[in-house]
Amino acid sequence: MNWTLTDLPIIQGPMAGGFTTAELISEVSECGGLGSIGAGYMSPEALRSLIRAVKARTQKPFSVNLFIPHPVQVETAQVEKMKEWLAPYYKELGMSEVPGLKFDPQLFEKQWDVVLQEKVPAFSFTFGHLNPQQMQALKSQGVYIMGTATTLAEALVLQEQGCDAVVAQGAEAGGHRGSFLGDTFQFIPTEELVRTLAGNLKIPVIAAGGIFNRQGLERVTAVGAAAVQIGTAFLVCDESGASCEYKQALLAATPQQSEMIKVFTGRWARGLTNRFTAEMKKHEEEIPAYPIQHWLTTPLRKRAQELGQTDFQSLWAGQGLGSLQPCSAREFMKKLATPL
Numbered sequence: 001m002n003w004t005l006t007d008l009p010i011i012q013g014p015m016a017g018g019f020t021t022a023e024l025i026s027e028v029s030e031c032g033g034l035g036s037i038g039a040g041y042m043s044p045e046a047l048r049s050l051i052r053a054v055k056a057r058t059q060k061p062f063s064v065n066l067f068i069p070h071p072v073q074v075e076t077a078q079v080e081k082m083k084e085w086l087a088p089y090y091k092e093l094g095m096s097e098v099p100g101l102k103f104d105p106q107l108f109e110k111q112w113d114v115v116l117q118e119k120v121p122a123f124s125f126t127f128g129h130l131n132p133q134q135m136q137a138l139k140s141q142g143v144y145i146m147g148t149a150t151t152l153a154e155a156l157v158l159q160e161q162g163c164d165a166v167v168a169q170g171a172e173a174g175g176h177r178g179s180f181l182g183d184t185f186q187f188i189p190t191e192e193l194v195r196t197l198a199g200n201l202k203i204p205v206i207a208a209g210g211i212f213n214r215q216g217l218e219r220v221t222a223v224g225a226a227a228v229q230i231g232t233a234f235l236v237c238d239e240s241g242a243s244c245e246y247k248q249a250l251l252a253a254t255p256q257q258s259e260m261i262k263v264f265t266g267r268w269a270r271g272l273t274n275r276f277t278a279e280m281k282k283h284e285e286e287i288p289a290y291p292i293q294h295w296l297t298t299p300l301r302k303r304a305q306e307l308g309q310t311d312f313q314s315l316w317a318g319q320g321l322g323s324l325q326p327c328s329a330r331e332f333m334k335k336l337a338t339p340l
């Protein structure tokens with residue numbers, strides 16, 4: 001199936017954590033691709049104002065991405081043990097104790113209301129699927145809907161639910177795994193996953209993972225991708241909200257330095273290894289489930305970011321490392337759009 005939403009079959013991947021600025025999103029959309037707001041962690045107010053800022057900069061389509069929530073079960077003993085392991089790191093960064101769990105159980109519902117109220121052109125999601133009422137609400141507004149799959153079984157669920165396209169998240173992709181079926185996570189390489197999905201689905205397949213140049217785009221197109229979704233390579237663009245030290249770490253890294261990591265958030269995610277991942281690896285089996293571990297480490301990671309300290313930041317990154325180059329989003333889009 002062909003890609004028809006935008007002129008170019010290129011999506012700037014949604015990246016929660018403040019990386020997808022209005023400048024980055026609107027520039028990608030203005031260049032004919034699809035800019036995406038990574039809104040998973042955003043307050044409803046911040047999401048509303050970012051949507052409006054993007055709309056003020058471009059009339060072209062863009063998307064909003066949210067995390068599908070799951071019931072949270074806090075196991076107190078496990079959390080207390082984790083707090084003990086984390087305490088020395090908090091102390092090292094000048095914080096007297098590990099803060100208690102702080103979260104808004106209604107966050108998704110509030111974000112969802114904003115998405116519907118602000119009437120966005122496209123919506124994507126990860127970590128699960130929407131329910132029929134939610135799908136209907138988006139469809140009645142004519143929103144283009146994309147779900148994230150890491151296996152064929154997940155992709156078939158998303159197609160059955162009425163998604164317009166499926167993001168095939170390969171093992172090389174930076175950030176959290178979007179897996180939502182089965183007890184174990186699967187790490188299928190991007191090309192293999194795209195080929196399988198394209199051979200079995202009626203809707204467009206968007207390849208995500210390890211794509212960072214025109215060659216990568218052509219490689220996945222040859223095995224059936226209708227479009228590509230790129231994350232890591234957009235992080236080093238001038239307009240991205242990534243900090244200088246994060247950008248530098250990405251530019252200096254080799255593909256081997258990107259690993260599957262669970263210790264920051266309790267959910268497998270691909271990122272750069274650092275002191276925290278190396279030292280906490282021994283506790284991998286006892287990490288509280290996502291999002292509990294995410295909440296437990298968030299203040300530490302925020303503080304590390306304020307201090308410009310990469311040892312304790314989650315530096316999500318795909319495997320397309322080693323030849324990234326800093327440039328404007330416009331230059332990068334031009335390179336992606338130019339046939340070899």
Ligand SMILES: Cc1cc2nc3c(=O)[nH]c(=O)nc-3n(C[C@H](O)[C@H](O)[C@H](O)COP(=O)(O)O)c2cc1C
Nearest residue numbers: 013014015016173174175208209210231232316318
């Ligand atoms: C820093 C970072 C944050 C991400 N956050 C999200 C997110 O909030 N939602 C989502 O669906 N995908 C997220 N992703 C995945 C990207 O949208 C994209 O699919 C992925 O980065 C593609 O692989 P690549 O990094 O090898 O280009 C994130 C990726 C990175 C690197």
